[in-house]
Amino acid sequence: MAFLRDAQNNPTVQAILSSLRHADAKAIAVGLPLTLFGIAFSYYFIALLYSLFFSPLRSIPGPFLARVTRWWEYRAVKLGNSNQEFIRLHKKHGPVVRIGPNRPVVHEQNIFAIQDNALHKERRRKISPMYTMSSMVSYEPAVDEMTHVCVGKLNEFAKEGRLVDVPHWMQYYAFDVIGAITFNKSFNMMENEGDTTGMIQGIRGANDFLAFWGIVPNLVPWLIGISNVLGMTSNTSTLVSYAMTQIDNTRKENAKSTVKGTSEYETFLKKLLQGESEGRLKTPNLLDACGSNIGAGSDTTAVTLSSALYYLFQNPDKLKKLREEIDHKEAEGSLSDPVTFQEAQNMPYLQAVIKETLRIHPAVGTILPRVVPPGGMELSGTYFPEGTEVGVNAWVLHYDKDIYGPDPEVFRPERWLGDEKTSIMDSMMFAFGGGARTCIGRNISLLELTKVVPQIVRKFDLVIEDADKPMDTYCAWFVYPYYNGRFKVRV
Structure with a gap:
């Protein structure tokens, strides 16, 4: 508390306190709010002038x-x-656009060459071996059970003859699979x-x-604090x-040690x-x-699954080609029921369908930003000073005519079969983000x-309701598709 004693003995501080003690209370009551308002107004006015006329980003269109x-x-x-607004914005203004005072968006995947912070690297290093494909394949029994x-x-x-909300149903499937894989x-x-758990909502x-509210991150702690004071349940509390219950159990x-697990996999x-x-x-790493x-x-899996089914059954010629590949594999006895992951790798048209679905409907529709490190850097021919929050949008990248035709x-x-441009197209794919x-x-x-798409296609037809209308979507973070349809057993 020494700094308080020093402040009290400071002549300037003593003069201010003396003035306040002798000031008229009414004058203070009127003058103080006006003073605070003036300070706030001046601050924002100066910030506005800086952003318009002096910011190093001022020449970026938007x-x-x-x-x-x-x-x-x-x-x-x-x-x-x-997601569609970002595409329109880039079509109008070019490869670099400004969507906020310190928030440009670039049409370049190399943004993710920006180095990660040490905390993220350390968190990822500890658990990344469990996400390798060889590790994931060990969970095939769980996927097979839920697919059944x-x-x-x-x-x-x-x-x-039930009318089914297909995207919602695929979300149930994806949740059940991830529950089985993670917790058995x-x-x-x-x-x-x-969803009786309330997890999806x-x-x-x-x-x-x-x-x-991530757009105004400074407000987030206040909003969370207000919700806690009001006794509002956090959206993530159920999860x-x-x-935590599963971890403890x-x-x-x-x-x-005498109890033997009932799962076929760890x-x-x-x-x-x-x-x-x-x-x-x-424990925090586990959570x-x-x-x-x-x-x-x-969410990401459900969005992609429902999109794959929509585009296949809306394009009979593509559906026919995939079924021909499936039928051929079945005829030669090289396809299990359900399809194994390894078998699916030897089905080029199926792999092309999955890639094309990830391209035409990436699950994430918002921009993925990074902060430019000290020294600044150049992206898409534009120099960005350190501290700039640069973003990129998967939908913009995936709808680039120079890359995808x-x-x-x-x-x-x-487009993914037998073309010399395939490696270039692959390098621009951003459905799962990029870099570290x-x-x-x-x-x-x-x-x-790779397992459930061929299984549904080989066994069912899907008649989509209002098939002549474009698919409805809603994008906040994920781009959720909305459509209904009736499944019919394939004859």
């Missing part, structure tokens, strides 16, 4: 409001079409034909919160509580707990990994996609 506020981005996210449940329920729906415990969403609410099971959580017993991981599996892995809005898996920030759950998603 919406006028974006020069002085984040309102343009917030409005685009709030309207649910920011999915096919059984779709058979029921087909017999009933399905969420039973497919069996219950709904909670995660979507959390993602929307991040998409909207955290569930993950599995610890107890592991402590009983669950993701058991691998994490092994790392904990070896001193490599702690982080389990929460990421459920929160991020389920004159028809990027067309679902055409053939590539989605760590990428292989989980690919495992599910």
Whole structure:
């Protein structure tokens, strides 16, 4: 408290206090708010002038409001079409656009050459071996079990002639798979034909919160604090509580050495707990990994699965080619039921369908930003000073005619087959992010996609309702598709 004593003895401070003691209370009551308002107004006015006329980003084109506020981005996210707005913005202004005072967006994947911070590197290093494809393939029994449940329920729906919310159903499937892989415990969403846990609503609410209020991050602690004071339940509390319960239960099971696990595979959580017993991981690492599996892995997979089915059944010629490949493999006896991951790697048209789905409908529709490191850097022919928050959008990259040809809005898996440009197209793919920030759950998603898509295609037809209309989508963080359809057992 020494600094307080020094302040009290400071002549300037004493003079100010003396003036306040002798000042008229009414004058202070009127003058102080005006003074504070004047200070605030001056601060924002100076910031506005700087952003308009002196900022090193002032020459970058974009919406006028974006020069002085984040309102343009917030409005685009709030309207649910920011992915399309970013495409329109780049078409109008070119490879570099400004969507906020310190927030340019570039049409270049190399943004992710920017180095990661040490904390992220360390967190990722501890758990990344568990996400390799060789590790993921060990979870095939879990995927097979949930795929069997999915096919059984779709058979029921087909017999009933039921109209199905396909994206929602694929979300149930993805959640049940990730629950089985992570905890050896399905969420039973497919069996219950709904989310009785509240997990989907909670995660979507959390993602929307991040998409909207992440634009003004300084307000986030205040908003969280207000919600806590008002007793409002956090959108992520259900997820955290569930993950912690599973961690505690599995610890107890592991402590009983005589108890033998019932799973055909070692669950993701058991691998994490092994790392904990070896001193490599702690409880926050376990919660982080389990929460990421459920929160991020389920939505991205569900979006891609439902998009793949939509584009296949809306394009009969592409569907026919995939079925011909499946039928040929079945005829030569090289295709299991369900399809194994290894078998799927030898199906080039299936792989092209998956790549084309990831291209035409990447799950994440918002920009993925990075902060320019000390010394600044050049991207897309523009120099950015250190501290600039530069972003890139997957939808903009994936609809680039110079890379993907004159028809990027067309679902055409053939673009991935036998063309010398394939390696260039691959290098621009951004469905799972890029660089060290590539989605760590990428292989989980690919495992599910390569197994369940051929299984549904070989067994069912899907008649999409209002097939003559474009598919509705809503984009805050993820680009959720919306459509209904009726499954029919394939004859």
